[in-house]
Amino acid sequence: MATPRKTRVAVLISGRGSNMVALIEAAKDPTYPAEIVLVLSNRPDAAGLARAAEAGIPARAIDHTTFTDRASFDSVLDAELRAADIDLVCLAGFMRIFTPSFVAGWAGRMLNIHPxxxxxxxxxxxxxxxxxxxxxxxxCTVHFVVPELDAGPIVxxxxxxxxxxxxxxxxxxxxxxxxxxxxxxxxxxxxxxxxxxxxxxxxxxxxxxxxxxxxx
The missing domain is CATH 3.40.50.170 (Formyl transferase, N-terminal domain)
Structure with missing residues (x-):
């Protein structure tokens, strides 16, 4: 019997990535239903990028300061996620507010943890x-992301x-x-x-x- 395909997860961070590390550690279990396949940050100096790379996970920055507006940044971020065939996005200390169109494109497929x-x-x-x-x-709360800040359905x-x-x-x-x-x-x-x-x-x-x- 073929092994079921695991859910492909991208983790978005802006800092040290402590919750990202917890997800990476959990996903090492062969029975865990998700795999962390990509880590992205809006800050090139985010310490979590090095921690992800040490774990063997592709990790890179999309520096939000190089974009003229929020929509342009979101467009590049969206393209990166789709190019990696991401099923589910986990925000882990990602300090950016998304445009409504980005949230709509990942509706029901993006989680956030809030303290x-x-x-x-x-x-x-x-x-x-x-x-x-x-x-x-x-x-703390884990919820699905909606356009309104910290207001999505609670898991x-x-x-x-x-x-x-x-x-x-x-x-x-x-x-x-x-x-x-x-x-x-x-x-x-x-x-x-x-x-x-x-x-x-x-x-x-x-x-x-x-x-x-x-x-x-």
Whole structure:
């Protein structure tokens, strides 16, 4: 019997690529349903590019500062992804806002991880936002990307308690641990078809290990 084709994944980064590394490590398992075949960054100095190359994955930069507008950058990025026969795009600290046409072209095939329990605390400085709001739970969310920032259908979340004496750095340190667990688990669900979009919402197969996706 022929081995099923694995989902071909591109990871987009702007910095160190810590979540990218978690995805790469997970994909080393022969039973994992996705393979990381390309890493792209909008910043030539992104440390994650070297980390991807060390793992033997094609990695290159498309410097957004050399483009006159957002649409031109998105067009080149789209061409790179399609030339590599990418099935699914994972944003991992990719600090660019896409044009609506780019998002439409990858609708249902692009995931993002955000360091808050969406719909709370969209945008940046989420850990400070959480502390300022006085919430008792904080965490991270993996969602499908839509044109509105940090607003797509949620696949899964992981939560941590906010402790007395926490500051943005201590919260960030604990949330990133959950991010590195959650993102590979969600990618496996989506790549295997156990998590899918139906009428703008995510449906997860009953056999999926949902208990492993939420940590209090």
């Amino acid at each position: 808050s329990l969406l719909p709370l605390f969209k945008g940046t400085r989420t850990h400070k936002q959480a502390l300022d709001a006085g919430v008792r739970l904080h965490g 899964a979340q992981a939560a941590i308690p906010v402790r007395q004496g926490d500051d943005p750095d201590s919260l960030a340190d604990r949330v990133i641990v959950q991010e590195r667990r959650l993102y590979p688990a969600v990618l496996a669900l989506v790549a295997s078809g156990r998590a899918r979009l139906e009428d703008g919402r995510v449906v997860i197969a009953e056999s999926a290990p949902d208990g492993a996706l939420l940590s209090l």
